Amino acid sequence: MTTQEKLQVVCKALSAKKAEDIKVVDIQGMTDIADFFVVCSGRSAPQVKAIYENLDEEMSKAGFEPKRSEGISEGRWIAVDYSDIIVHVFHKEAREVYALDTLWNKGDNVTTYND
Numbered sequence: 001m002t003t004q005e006k007l008q009v010v011c012k013a014l015s016a017k018k019a020e021d022i023k024v025v026d027i028q029g030m031t032d033i034a035d036f037f038v039v040c041s042g043r044s045a046p047q048v049k050a051i052y053e054n055l056d057e058e059m060s061k062a063g064f065e066p067k068r069s070e071g072i073s074e075g076r077w078i079a080v081d082y083s084d085i086i087v088h089v090f091h092k093e094a095r096e097v098y099a100l101d102t103l104w105n106k107g108d109n110v111t112t113y114n115d
Contacts, residue, residue: 001063003035003085006062006082007024009058009062010055010059011115012115013054013058013059014038014051014054014055014087014113015115017042017047017050017051017054020040020042020092021040021041021112022039022040022113023038023110023112024038024110024111024112025037025100025101025105025109025110026110026111027104027109033086034081034083034084034085036084037085037086037104038085038087038113039087039090039100040087040088040089040090041089041091041092041095042090042091043092045074045075048076048078052069052072052078055080056069059082066080066081066082067081075091076090076091076094077089077090077094077098078090088100
């Protein structure tokens with residue numbers, strides 16, 4: 001599976017649980033930690049956790065297990081590392097504070113996912 005196909009699995013899984021404002025940030029050449037960040041929001045901690053759980057299930061079905069996951073118990077900011085893609089599922093207010101999708105924005109490297 002290509003990275004682009006993997007990104008589609010990620011974005012569809014997030015969208016299936018009504019994640020808001022899904023952004024794909026191409027960070028290739030800016031850092032060695034990953035090639036892409038995918039950033040999205042949920043309206044509540046339970047929704048953030050549900051988004052994460054669906055992501056985990058769909059990626060597992062596609063044959064991908066995360067190297068690491070953080071923040072699951074709090075449900076404010078869940079980060080999931082799939083090596084080349086790091087997914088950030090934020091509670092809406094936490095996303096506004098950290099603004100990762102704007103921090104890494106270089107003008108043409110951020111796209112919005114629309115299913």
